[in-house]
Amino acid sequence: MTGALPHQGKIYSGWIVLSACFVSAMLIVGATIYSFQLFVIPVTEEFGISRATANNAYISMLVGLALWSPLVGRLLDKFNAKYVIMFGALCFGGAFTLVAVAQNLLVMLVGIFVMLSIAVCSCGGLAGNAVTVRWFQKRRGRALGIMSVTSSVGGAMMVPIVSYLITAYGWRMAMIITGWSVAVIIFILVGLFVRGRPVQTDIDNFDEFDVPEGGQESSQESGDDKTMTLKQIVTTRNYWLVAMGCGLLLASDQAVLTSKFPFLVDSGLTVLQATTIISTMTISAVAGKLIIGFMADYFDVRHLFALVALFHFLLLAVFLMRPDYWSLLIFVSIFGAAVGGIYPVWSSLTASAFGPASIGSVLGFMAPVMQGLSIIFVGFIGEVHSQTGAYDVAFQGFMVTVVLSVFFIYAMRVPPKSFGVPIKG
Known part of the structure; x- marks a missing residue:
């Protein structure tokens, strides 16, 4: 009689975690980097500004990403990544609402630079890659390859949706609907299915890990003293x-x-x-x-x-x-x-x-x-x-x-x- 492997017939939890992170990054990237272009014309027409001035919003987000990524990356190592992503989702809804109701361009830029940039760092590729690396070892390459497709899928999915919302409800209401729809989906999905690190049973019951790189930290959903300074x-x-x-x-x-x-x-x-x-x-x-x-x-x-x-x-x-x-x-x-x-x-x-x-x-x-x-x-x-x-x-x-x-x-x-x-x- 041959003994069955512990993981036989079961789905490795890492794939479920990866799927939730994939959806999070897909929605965030699709609703920001790819959908930004859709708001340029209505915003320039309402405020009477040039395209170059409107592009300052995108530049503001890029600068914010560069400045906030180190902090968010540190939080992802020190705390359970699930809560970092969920916090980012709330920031995303708040950022889109602030920009939608703002009557001043400076307020918009501040909202984008602070809240939106933090949201993109917390829910996008940085968080997704960090979580994926912890959950995969043997199949890490293909898992990261799947995670990297989020931008392309997000653009293809979100651009037509946001475009329809702008046409049907105007750009301000479209931002509010998009912001909180994305925020709620991410908040619930990540809250239910994401764990920052595999626990020992995940390591023992599946053949994903060859070396005990996750063994000592697997029981810690928060950070550990091995994190580099x-x-x-x-x-x-x-x-x-x-x-x-x-x-x-x-x-x-x-x-x-x-x-x-x-x-x-x-x-x-x-x-x-x-x-x-x-x-x-x-x-x-x-x-x-x-x-x-x-x-x-x-x-x-x-x-x-x-x-x-x-x-x-x-x-x-x-x-x-x-x-x-x-x-x-x-x-x-x-x-x-x-x-x-x-x-x-x-x-x-x-x-x-x-x-x-x-x-x-x-x-x-x-x-x-x-x-x-x-x-x-x-x-x-x-x-x-x-x-x-x-x-x-x-x-x-x-x-x-x-x-x-x-x-x-x-x-x-x-x-x-x-x-x-x-x-x-």
């Missing part, structure tokens, strides 16, 4: 290598993303063709997140980073060559995976270098460095176009930084397969 994090070699390596690649990605549509139109494509190219790249990016995430469970993540960087380099080279529409469509369907693959790679590299105990703090403290690089690159590509009337010089510069990013990542001290075990460096 800020000084320990920023003085660790791997912190700067990951932040700079992934930061350079992500910054290039963000800069290209902001200028992709005008570049394609300037290259002679019609609006429909340019839109099709962008849609194809989005689909390719989703595939890249899932495939690279799955591969991260079986290969050295540094090699996967190099593969993603190579695809990004080739994508920039294709843009410089300006091929015809059909050739470009084929190229972006392949190399577009570079746009998505970097996200699970970044989280996997960070988890491998620091382990689960301090993952929230490390990801949070990387935000100022990586957001700073993105702001510089986005400003650079805009300035290049203003001075030259084209993006070629910017693309060439980004190709250099992409190569440099690979050197940063290969300089990391990482064993062939760490499964999230902290690595000294």
Whole structure:
């Protein structure tokens, strides 16, 4: 008579936790980053301001994300992540309500900078990745790959919903309905299904963990004394290598993303063709997140980073060559995976270098460095176009930084397969 494995016929609790975090991040990202564009026209018309002034709201959120991420990341390590996410949900509803009823632009900016930024940090990718790293070890790569798809799914789902609400009820009421609908869904879902860390029975009854990285902390739903201090994090070699390596690649990605549509139109494509190219790249990016995430469970993540960087380099080279529409469509369907693959790679590299105990703090403290690089690159590509009337010089510069990013990542001290075990460096 053969004995059945303890987990046979059961669903690992980590997948349920991941599903709840997925929905939370999906709703938050879809209702903010992707839906922001829908409020620009009605707000500019009501207040009589320019598009550039309206964009200050988005910039305010980005700066807020850079400043609040370290604090939220620390809270995710020190306390039960469930309560941090639930608090963020309430901040989200409050932020959307404050912006909706405000009659002053400054009040709106303060609400976005403080409450909305905290909500996005607490309920979005930072929280989702931190929780996922703690719940997964053997399948961490594919779990992070799934988590990284939240942005794409959130945009596809929330944009049409928010657009309908604005058309039917006006932008102010649309914000209130969206804000509290999202807040209530997240609050209830996370409250019911999310636990910050696996307990010992989760570790014993399933084959997710090979090393006892969660054993000593599993019974603690709050933080533990193993969480690294800020000084320990920023003085660790791997912190700067990951932040700079992934930061350079992500910054290039963000800069290209902001200028992709005008570049394609300037290259002679019609609006429909340019839109099709962008849609194809989005689909390719989703595939890249899932495939690279799955591969991260079986290969050295540094090699996967190099593969993603190579695809990004080739994508920039294709843009410089300006091929015809059909050739470009084929190229972006392949190399577009570079746009998505970097996200699970970044989280996997960070988890491998620091382990689960301090993952929230490390990801949070990387935000100022990586957001700073993105702001510089986005400003650079805009300035290049203003001075030259084209993006070629910017693309060439980004190709250099992409190569440099690979050197940063290969300089990391990482064993062939760490499964999230902290690595000294």
